[in-house]
Amino acid sequence: MHIPFKISVDHPEPLYHQIKIQLKEFILSGYLPPDTQLPSLRKLAKQLECSVITIRRVYADLEQENLLVSRQGKGTFVNPNLSIESEVFASATIRDAFASVFDQCIRMKLSKEETRRIFSEVLADYFE
Amino acid sequence: MSDCFTLTLKSNTKKNLVLEFPTECITALVCPSESKKAEIFELIAGIKALDKNEIHFQGRSITKRSPQLLKQIGFVPEKIEVISDRTVQQMAQFLAHLYSSWDWDYFESSLQRFSLKPDQLIHELSLAQLRLLWFVYTTTYNPSVLLLQNPTQDLDPLAWRILRTEILDFMERPNKTLIFTDENLREIQRLADFIVFMHDDTILGHFEKDSLFDQWKTLWLNKKPPQNVSGIISASMSEPYQIVTSSFAQTQATLNDLGIQILSSGSLSLEEIYIYLSKTGG
Numbered sequence: 002m003h004i005p006f007k008i009s010v011d012h013p014e015p016l017y018h019q020i021k022i023q024l025k026e027f028i029l030s031g032y033l034p035p036d037t038q039l040p041s042l043r044k045l046a047k048q049l050e051c052s053v054i055t056i057r058r059v060y061a062d063l064e065q066e067n068l069l070v071s072r073q074g075k076g077t078f079v080n081p082n083l084s085i086e087s088e089v090f091a092s093a094t095i096r097d098a099f100a101s102v103f104d105q106c107i108r109m110k111l112s113k114e115e116t117r118r119i120f121s122e123v124l125a126d127y128f129e
Numbered sequence: 130m131s132d133c134f135t136l137t138l139k140s141n142t143k144k145n146l147v148l149e150f151p152t153e154c155i156t157a158l159v160c161p162s163e164s165k166k167a168e169i170f171e172l173i174a175g176i177k178a179l180d181k182n183e184i185h186f187q188g189r190s191i192t193k194r195s196p197q198l199l200k201q202i203g204f205v206p207e208k209i210e211v212i213s214d215r216t217v218q219q220m221a222q223f224l225a226h227l228y229s230s231w232d233w234d235y236f237e238s239s240l241q242r243f244s245l246k247p248d249q250l251i252h253e254l255s256l257a258q259l260r261l262l263w264f265v266y267t268t269t270y271n272p273s274v275l276l277l278q279n280p281t282q283d284l285d286p287l288a289w290r291i292l293r294t295e296i297l298d299f300m301e302r303p304n305k306t307l308i309f310t311d312e313n314l315r316e317i318q319r320l321a322d323f324i325v326f327m328h329d330d331t332i333l334g335h336f337e338k339d340s341l342f343d344q345w346k347t348l349w350l351n352k353k354p355p356q357n358v359s360g361i362i363s364a365s366m367s368e369p370y371q372i373v374t375s376s377f378a379q380t381q382a383t384l385n386d387l388g389i390q391i392l393s394s395g396s397l398s399l400e401e402i403y404i405y406l407s408k409t410g411g
Binding site (some may be wrong): 012015016043051052109 | 153154155300301321322323337339342343346377381385388394396
């Protein structure tokens, strides 16, 4: 199975993080439905040309978050009991996107008030 | 990861070298000295006497090899010299007597994938075909540790593609350890989980591949950085301001504190990392 990841070693985000976020999105968006078998650690490492250690870590983390389950001797699957509310997914995705923008604001040393002002201006451009 | 295959090279005059190869992982040795890499392979494969050196494998320290241990190690050297009138199949029959783990079904399907014919005379095969055949023989007896010396050498891109897939299929079997060398650093970057950089009798570094590329970066900045930013190993102090760091996360945090913006970032090649490591001694 080919999962269309887009990752780059030139990106400032660690590979582990890029893979984890994208896999999570594939699961939460329903692109990988519940009970889908994921590629083996080695197969996904081959596809992404990354280390098997990274894939193992991503699978373990998403298992902790109850998005994946591993079955002894069979492999790793999307949790068959996962029920995804579309609003919950939308909310989680948008929260992640805002978090990334706010991280950038902090890096650029913008105050809470300045951030709020810019945010309100952009919001007004779109919704008012 | 359950275990490590370890080779300790003992020295009376220098520090011992401890080479660790994690189980279920692929480790590449990057070292300009072909003889050093060959020595390591020959010590592990039992071609060279261990003498005072030591192997740690499956929870045991080994100073003398047993035939049982040697059957758990497979070595596919770069150059194979065979003086034999046997065909591919006759050699397989001979090897099947030596190795009780011999898997005929795998052997036959594997020969087909490499377009090798059972009735071919071994001494008539090209160097590349001979290495592919040796890979098939070796993986057919299913060793725990597989050593590949310069596997891409002399192979056309199609043959290498098939071999690469076969190598990764071998690593899907439980509890396998793969150690390899290659002059093609791009292929090392694609295939390895761990990379050990060596220079003569020194280990310059032992890295998990992805953390290596996550941490070693070239950064382009909007302002001139001060000299003391942590992690910087080289810097161009005229515009465009460009630095090389071996601790990206740390350098990024320091630059943020200083209000310096990273305009762009890029990863380094293995060759570039090797050059920096050899300059600093690791």
